[in-house]
Amino acid sequence: MTAGMPSSRIDTSxxxxxxxxDWLLGGKDNYPVDQAVGEKLPAEARANAARNRAFMHRASGWLAQQGIDQFLDIGTGIPTSPNLHQIVQAVTPRARVVYADNDPIVLRHAEALMVGRPEGATEYIHADVRQPGAILERAGEVLDFGRPLALSLIALMHFLPDDxxxxxxxxxxxxxxxxxxxxxxxxxxxxxxxxxxxETESAYRKGEISLRMRTRGEVEPFFEGLDLVEPGLVSATEWYREQPAPVYERSGFYVGVARVP
Structure with a gap:
C-alpha cells in the first residue's frame, strides 16, 4: 500500500x-463497534441523519434540473437507495457520477454503486479527502473538468479537525x-x-473518531469566493428550491449550495 493511501482492509475493531x-440511517452494513458509537449518540442523531440525506436528495435533483450532468461525491459512505446517481440520472440519464470514500466496506458495494443508467457513468474511487490531488486526478478519468460539475461534500468535513x-x-x-x-x-x-x-462529542471521542462540529461562522469560510444559491447557508430542513417545502425541524447540520463564478 502506498504511504498515505487508505487501506483496503476492513478493520472491524x-x-x-x-x-x-449507515447505522443512523437504519442500514445493515455496520459492525458492533459502529453500533456502539451510534447508541451513545443523542436520540435525535437518527432524525438529523435523515434530514441531512433529504437535503442531499433535494440539492442533487435541483442541480440536475439546472443542467449539471457531472457529479463528484466525496465521502459518499455506504449507499442507501436512492443514492446520488439514482437521483440525478432519473433527471438526466447521461449524467456521470464519481463516488470517493476511504472506508473499504464501501468498495464491497462498488458493484451496486456502478449500476446506473447505461447512457451515463457511475464510478467509485477508494480514496481519502485528505489527498484531494489524487481524487481530482482519478476523477478526471471519468469527468470532464472543462465543463461545469457539482462537488458534493455531505456530512464529511466535520470529521476533519482544524489541524x-x-x-x-x-x-x-x-x-x-x-x-x-x-x-x-x-x-x-x-x-x-x-x-x-x-453527548455527541463524547460518543465519537470514545470511538476514537475525530469530530469538529462548527458554528455557522465557522462553516461560512467553506463557501469563500463562491456565490451561495438561495436560501443561502441554512439548517438542513430550510434548504429547498421547489415546493412543497420540507417541514421545518431543528437540525444538526448547516447546508448550502454555491456556484463557482
Missing part, C-alpha cells in the same frame, strides 16, 4: 464514520472546478441544540 452513519486544514482541502477541490460548477456541502453543528453537544 474500530468504528468508522461511514458505518456509524488537517479542512478549509484548504475544500479550496483545492473547488479550485479545480470550472466556472458554472457548484459546491454542495453539509456540516455538523450544535448551534440549534447546544445541550446535545457534549
Amino acid at each position: 474500530k468504528p468508522h464514520p461511514a458505518r456509524v452513519y 488537517q486544514d479542512p478549509y484548504g482541502i475544500t479550496r483545492t477541490l473547488v479550485g479545480a472546478l470550472p466556472s458554472g460548477s457548484y459546491l454542495v456541502l453539509s456540516h455538523g453543528t450544535a448551534d440549534q441544540h447546544p445541550e446535545l453537544r457534549q
